[in-house]
Amino acid sequence: MKADKTETRWNSGADLVVAQLEAQGVEHVFGIPGAKIDKVFDSLVDSPIQLIPVRHEANAAFMAAAVGRLTGRAGVALVTSGPGCSNLVTGMATATSEGDPVVALGGAVKRSDSNRQVHQSMDTVSMFRPVTKFAVEVNESSALAECVSNAFRHAENGRGGSAFVSLPQDIVDQPVAGNLLPPKGQITLGAAPDDLVSAVSREIAGAKNPVILLGLMASQPENSAAIHELLSKSRIPVTSTYQAAGAVRQAHFSRFAGRIGLFNNQAGDRLLQQADLIITIGYSPVEYEPAMWNRGSATLVHIDVLPAETDNCYLPDAELVGDIAQTVRKIAACVEAPLQLSDEAAAILEDRQQQRQLLALQGARLDQFALHPLRIVRAMQDIINSDVSLTVDMGSFHIWIARYLYSFRARQIMISNGQQTMGVALPWAIGAWLVDPSRKVVSVSGDGGFLQSSMELETAVRLKANILHIIWVDNAYNMVAIQEEKKYQRVSGVNFGPVDFKAYAEAFGAAGFTVNSAAELEPVLRKAMDVDGPAVLALPVDYSDNPLLMSQLHLSQLL
Known part of the structure; x- marks a missing residue:
C-alpha cells in the first residue's frame, strides 16, 4: 500500500496557484489587478515569475499567445473579475483560432455571492466555454492545483488554444492545503499507422499533379524540418496558408507557390485547382475555407495531430493522425524519385517566380507618394532578415505582406487569418521579444488597428523592448472599404481623422518617425530599425490598387 500523502499547508490559495505556475515553467504573467484577484498579484511579488502589467486585458491574452506560439508552452494572462474577464474574450478566441496555447486566470466573486447580484458577479465560465478548449471554476480549494494543471494540459496538447480558470476570491484569499502537481509536458504522439503511410506513398508515386498545402501546425520548427526532408526527396509543389509563414525553406523556393x-x-x-492529389499538413479549415480551394476532384490526404474538421468541401480520403514530423519523415523515406512537373504546374510556378523577381528588381521604382503597398513590401523585405521577427496585424496591408513578403524561418512571422483580429501586432511583438530579447521584432498595422492596442506602447517603453512598429496610414478601415465598394458601390463607417503618430509615439517615450516622400522611405526605415528600443514609423500608403x-x-x- 502507498503511504498517506501529507498535504502542504499554504498561507493562501494564491500562494498555491503561483507555485503551480512556477512548476509549469511559467516565466511571464501578463495582466491587470483588481480586488478579487489581487492576492495572486501579491503572491507573485515573492515569485521569480516576471509580472508584466498591461494596459488592456485583451492585450494580455495577445502577449501570452505570442509566448505560446513561439515556445509551445502556454503563456499566462491574469485578470480580475467582471470586465477584467470580459475584456479577455477577444484575445482568448483569437488564441484558440490561431492554435496558440494560453492559460488565463480570472478573478471571481466569493462563492457565497456567485448567485447574487453583487459587484462584478458574472458567469465567466459560460462566457469563455465557446471560445476556449477548457473553462472551469474552482469550487473547492483542494482542486486548485488540479484545475490549473489541467488548463495547461488542454491549452498545450493537440492543436493549441486557450484555457480559462475562474478563481473565486475566498478560495485564493484563504489558507489552503494541497500539493503541487508535476507538469507532464506535451503528450508524445507516434507516427500515423504504417499501412496508411504506405498507401499515401503509393498515391504520391502515381500522382501527376500533387500539391502540398501547409497549415499552421506545419510552421512548428520540428514539423518544418520534416517537411524540408519530404520536399527535398519528392520535389512536390507546395503552397501554404498565411499562418504557415516560414515553414518552407529557401531551398524549395522555386516550387513554393506562395501563400x-x-x-x-x-x-x-x-495549383490546387489542377491537382489530382492534395496533401494538407497541419491544416485547419479556419485558416482558409475549403470551399475556396477544394474542387473535390483531387484525392485528399489530411496529416495532422487531430482528425479532420470535416465539412461538405473537406472530406479527406485518408487521415494520417499522429505526430506530424514523424509521419512526414516516414512518407519521405518511401519516396523513390522526385516528381516531374506537369506543363501546367511548371507554368504556374515559373510565372510566380517571375513575379517575385519583378518585385525584387523593380519594386523600388514605384515612386508615387503616398507610397504604393509593393514599394513598402519591397523595402521591408530588406530589413526582415533571418534574425528579425515579424508580427502582422489585420488590414489591407496584411494581404500585401502575406502574398509578397517571404520568410524561410519557421514562426519568424506571426500572421492571423482565423478571427482576423485587429490590434494584435503590437502586443504580439512584445510577447515575441520577451521570448527572445536577442532578436529585433518588427510589427506592422494599419492606423485603424494600431489605435486598438497602441496603449501598449507604454508597456514596450517600460520593458525597453527592442521593437519597431510600422503603421500604414490611410485614415480609413480600408480592408472593409474595398469590400463595401465592391458590394454596394459606396462605403459606410470606414473613414476617420488623421493622427500625428510621430508625436503620439514620442508622448509615450518611444522614438517616432514619419516618411514625407517616396525618397525618404528606405533611409528613414533603416534609421528607425537602428533604434535600440521601442520606435514607431508612420508610412502614408496609397491603396488605390487594392481592388x-x-x-x-x-x-x-x-511594375
Whole structure:
C-alpha cells in the first residue's frame, strides 16, 4: 500500500496557484489587478515569475499567445473579475483560432455571492466555454492545483488554444492545503499507422499533379524540418496558408507557390485547382475555407495531430493522425524519385517566380507618394532578415505582406487569418521579444488597428523592448472599404481623422518617425530599425490598387 500523502499547508490559495505556475515553467504573467484577484498579484511579488502589467486585458491574452506560439508552452494572462474577464474574450478566441496555447486566470466573486447580484458577479465560465478548449471554476480549494494543471494540459496538447480558470476570491484569499502537481509536458504522439503511410506513398508515386498545402501546425520548427526532408526527396509543389509563414525553406523556393487566403486568385489556388492529389499538413479549415480551394476532384490526404474538421468541401480520403514530423519523415523515406512537373504546374510556378523577381528588381521604382503597398513590401523585405521577427496585424496591408513578403524561418512571422483580429501586432511583438530579447521584432498595422492596442506602447517603453512598429496610414478601415465598394458601390463607417503618430509615439517615450516622400522611405526605415528600443514609423500608403487584390493581380500590371 502507498503511504498517506501529507498535504502542504499554504498561507493562501494564491500562494498555491503561483507555485503551480512556477512548476509549469511559467516565466511571464501578463495582466491587470483588481480586488478579487489581487492576492495572486501579491503572491507573485515573492515569485521569480516576471509580472508584466498591461494596459488592456485583451492585450494580455495577445502577449501570452505570442509566448505560446513561439515556445509551445502556454503563456499566462491574469485578470480580475467582471470586465477584467470580459475584456479577455477577444484575445482568448483569437488564441484558440490561431492554435496558440494560453492559460488565463480570472478573478471571481466569493462563492457565497456567485448567485447574487453583487459587484462584478458574472458567469465567466459560460462566457469563455465557446471560445476556449477548457473553462472551469474552482469550487473547492483542494482542486486548485488540479484545475490549473489541467488548463495547461488542454491549452498545450493537440492543436493549441486557450484555457480559462475562474478563481473565486475566498478560495485564493484563504489558507489552503494541497500539493503541487508535476507538469507532464506535451503528450508524445507516434507516427500515423504504417499501412496508411504506405498507401499515401503509393498515391504520391502515381500522382501527376500533387500539391502540398501547409497549415499552421506545419510552421512548428520540428514539423518544418520534416517537411524540408519530404520536399527535398519528392520535389512536390507546395503552397501554404498565411499562418504557415516560414515553414518552407529557401531551398524549395522555386516550387513554393506562395501563400493563399481570403480571395481565391493566387498561384497556390491555381495549383490546387489542377491537382489530382492534395496533401494538407497541419491544416485547419479556419485558416482558409475549403470551399475556396477544394474542387473535390483531387484525392485528399489530411496529416495532422487531430482528425479532420470535416465539412461538405473537406472530406479527406485518408487521415494520417499522429505526430506530424514523424509521419512526414516516414512518407519521405518511401519516396523513390522526385516528381516531374506537369506543363501546367511548371507554368504556374515559373510565372510566380517571375513575379517575385519583378518585385525584387523593380519594386523600388514605384515612386508615387503616398507610397504604393509593393514599394513598402519591397523595402521591408530588406530589413526582415533571418534574425528579425515579424508580427502582422489585420488590414489591407496584411494581404500585401502575406502574398509578397517571404520568410524561410519557421514562426519568424506571426500572421492571423482565423478571427482576423485587429490590434494584435503590437502586443504580439512584445510577447515575441520577451521570448527572445536577442532578436529585433518588427510589427506592422494599419492606423485603424494600431489605435486598438497602441496603449501598449507604454508597456514596450517600460520593458525597453527592442521593437519597431510600422503603421500604414490611410485614415480609413480600408480592408472593409474595398469590400463595401465592391458590394454596394459606396462605403459606410470606414473613414476617420488623421493622427500625428510621430508625436503620439514620442508622448509615450518611444522614438517616432514619419516618411514625407517616396525618397525618404528606405533611409528613414533603416534609421528607425537602428533604434535600440521601442520606435514607431508612420508610412502614408496609397491603396488605390487594392481592388486588384480581389482579381487575378499580376505584378506586370503594376511594375
